[in-house]
Amino acid sequence: MTIYFVGAGVGGVDYLTVKAHGLITRADVIIYDALADSQILDLAPAHCLKVDVGKRGGRVSTSQQKINQMLVDYGLQYSLVIRLKSGDPGIFGRLHPELEAIAPYNISYELIPGISSVLAAPLWAGMSLTEKHQGRHFAVVSGHDPDVLDWSILASIDTLVILMGARNLPLIIDYLLGCDRSSDSSIIIIKNAGRKDQQIWQGNLSNMMDQVQGISLSPCVIVISNIIS
Incomplete structure (x- = not known):
């Protein structure tokens, strides 16, 4: 069981890295932010659970605490979970609190860069x-x-x-x-x-x-x- 923190890059599917593309096509769960192109989600297999947690200034959005809990719950239940972040996960992507949330559960993870x-x-x-x-x-x-x-x-x-x-x-x-x-x-x-x-x-x-x-x-x-x- 692994959570992949994946950068969706900018623009459409063409701007995904090869590794990000491959992971999305095999994902069991994708927890995703507001993306530049929703067609990225169309790459996921039919069984994949897609959860929208995107934040937009001035709009009602999913709390960070709830996102953290989702990562723990899905990370313990499914084999391949993707936390899909717009751009690159490490640039204003709230990466640290999410890694802290899964740390006590020994859930393995990998960081996949994206074009910011x-x-x-x-x-x-x-x-x-x-x-x-x-x-x-x-x-x-x-x-x-x-x-x-x-x-x-x-x-x-x-x-x-x-x-x-x-x-x-x-x-x-x-x-x-x-x-x-x-x-x-x-x-x-x-x-x-x-x-x-x-x-x-x-x-x-x-x-x-x-x-x-x-x-x-x-x-x-x-x-x-x-x-x-």
Whole structure:
């Protein structure tokens, strides 16, 4: 009996790793997050139990405690259980509490990486995260609670990738400008990265809010960069 913590990647079935694809086709249970493409679940065998525990900001969702208990219950009962997470399991995937939950029961597990929107979304928007002279480093942060971040440091990073930041976009921009980030810094917002309804907005810190005023941006990836495309 093994639980596989699998990264579903971004986009459709084509962006699954070969190992993830093979596991899904043999799964007894799949406990899955909100996925970029529901067709991934169609790969599962007919007998597979599929349990939706996806979280979306501002919506009613399954508690982490309940997800933890599901992993224990199904992990003790079935041979091949998949905890399917959007992107990569180790990037804002609440992996640690789930591993802690199954640890006392000696349930074996394996971690299967996936392509994260951190890497894929900027590329789909035509942006490199790094360049030899303009982008020597990049950082990835959650925009869920910007008040706890050190913006004096983040404002100096060549390329900044922000997940879960749609609701706090005005505050994030204010923090960056307040820490002397240039108002001409490029900002790209990629909504629904990898989906058929993907949308991209491109501008700078001084004009982006005018472009997206009144638009629901979640889920999105926000990229602020010094790189001139």
